[in-house]
Amino acid sequence: MTREEFFILNRAYDIRSGKGRISCELFPGRPGEEAEISGRLAEEGLLDGRTGEITEAGVSALEPFRVSNAVILAAGPSTRFIPLSLERPKGLFEVKGERLIDRQIEQLGEAGIEDVTVVLGYKKEMFFYLKEKYGVRFVFNSVYNRKNNIESLCLAKEELNNTYVCSCDNYFVENPFHQYEYQSFYAGFFMPARTGEMYVLPDGEDRIVKMQKGLAEGYVLMGHSFWKREFCEAFLSCAETYRETGIYDHAFWEWLVRDHLDGLPPIYLKKYAEDSIFEFDYFEELRAFDEEYVRHAHSEIIGNIKSVFRCEEADIVDFRNVEEGMTNTSFIFRVRGADYVYRHPGEGTGSIINRKNEKRSLEIARELGIDTTYVHMDEEAGWKISGFVPRFREPDYRDFGDSKKIIAVLRALHAAPVVVDYGLRPWQDAAVMEELLVKKDPDCFKEFLSLKKKVGLLHEKTAGDGVEACFCHGDTYKPNWMIEPDGRVLLIDWEYSGYSDPGIDVGYYIVDAMYDFGEARAFIREYLGGEWSARKEFHFMAYVAIIAYYWFVWAMYRESCGAIMGEALFHWYEMAGRYADYLIGESFMD
Secondary structure (H helix, E strand, O other): OOOOHHHHHHHHHHHHOOOOOOOOOOOOOOOOOHHHHHHHHOOOOOOOOOOEEEEOOOOOOOOHHEEEEEEEEEEEOOOOOOHHHOOOOOOOOOOOOHHHHHHHHHHHHOOOOOOEEEOOOOOOHHOOHHHHHOOEEEEEOOHHHOHHHHHHHHOHHHHHHEEEHHHEEEEEEEOOOEEEOOOOOOOOOOEEOOOOOOEEEOOOOOOEEEEEOOOEEEEOOOOEEEEEEHHHHHHHHHHHHHHHOOOOOOOOOEEEHHHOOOHOOEEEEEEEEEOEEEEOOOOOHHHHHHHHHHOOOOOOOHHHHHHHHHOOOEEEEEEEHHHOOOOOOOEEEEOOOOEEEEEEEEOOOOHHHOOHHHHHHHHHHHHHHOOOOEEEEOOOOEEEEEEEOOEEOOOOOOOOOHHHHHHHHHHHHHHOOOOOOOOOOHHHHHHHHHEEEEEEOOOHHHHHHHHHHHHHHHHHHHHHOOOOOOOEOOOOOHHHEEEEEOOOOOOOOOOOOEEEOHHHHHHHHHHOOOOOOOHHHHHHHHHHHHHHHHHHHHHHHHHHHHHHHHHHHHHHHHOOOOOOOOOHHHHHHHHHHHHHHHOOHHHHHH
């Protein structure tokens, strides 16, 4: 059976089944060829020559092409779709009155595909209603924040067999699914413009022979795909080969196909009409498609912004993602021609950060002129709005001229006549987080007890040595500093601030810079100036180890909450150990 014959029979089957004509799917043959092929199928007894309806013989001819099931990929956090994706997974967005994933499951059901598996990760519990509502099965991807959808497909490998592979965030104007499919394919349509999507070059039979990003025009891949058994097996074998290397951890599955087209069974482009398949990568795209999102996005975050600026939702535009920080997630937006940054608190941070105290510190920092970006903060929920600084640079750790700029701000901050009843206590606060960790895993901290003992000894040696507490920032690593073109220096993000030992500010800058002992001493002596003494130098050197240890324990706790700390965790562990060993070996420890 040719693909053109299959198309006509499959369409006739859908009509007989009450599903109607799938108008968005394009006939794969030449113009005018349909009538000729339909006549031939009628002669063969597969179509009724009078009515054009499919016969029982025609249905039997389709049977070898039956679709077994569908796998819907819904594990990712959709980080580009801020701010809505911070509150719910993209598959749960309502578009024109229907949730995206519900609409897709119902379209599959209308096509006779009742066996549906959904791969979950980000905010997985929000999808659990699907089991009772539709009888779907779940596969869980616990590393969704570290690996992309190739990992989801590997985890769902038992379900891949003549299978629709779908994304939860697609919107199909017409139902694109069938009970039968002819060959492995990826849906797409002709795009007469350059986009960020994957373009494909098909041959005369629409087999995909090349895939490339960002062409000036061509066929873009968009929507669902169908994998025959042999394609499933070959893809999974290829994916498993690279799974442990991590090469494709951050890639979508089509990138692996692109790189291995010659070694995989053929996959074809199934052509659809333009504007029949939609994928919303950004909030503004959804607003353009569904005007309801202009008036009311059903978003608490949008409501927060609206209340602060006393504006309409339509006035809040131009959302841009900011690279995720270690503690929180942020994005840029525009209101009335000005740009602002919205800070969304990270999961689990409520256990280690007092937002009421943070708000007070932000107000103090604004009054001192050290952070003039602060606009508003909700001390209960933890979200914050700041002014956006368009042009600045971070300090260069290897430029001592920059170090002097940083030190000048720290000295002014520490000299400010500010006393508050809160502040970071790195040694004690690390102990609290250690308790939280041990509750989750009683053995998780055993191998770090030696380091803890060394840092504890340094903490004892610095206690009561005459270095006075003062108002501190607490998180002085490079990304929190802004050096503007006119030379003004801003210090932002005051979550860990308060009345504390100044060693935490000086020490953490040294930690993040990974200064050697000589560089650390030079930085500390510049900070101390005429107040230098060997005792004070030891105090600040010791706090390099103490604050590094605090951030190491903090990183372990954040990872236990699902965050990805990467090499930073080892960096803090290494700096705590290096400085503790060095100082404990010095003669003035005697």
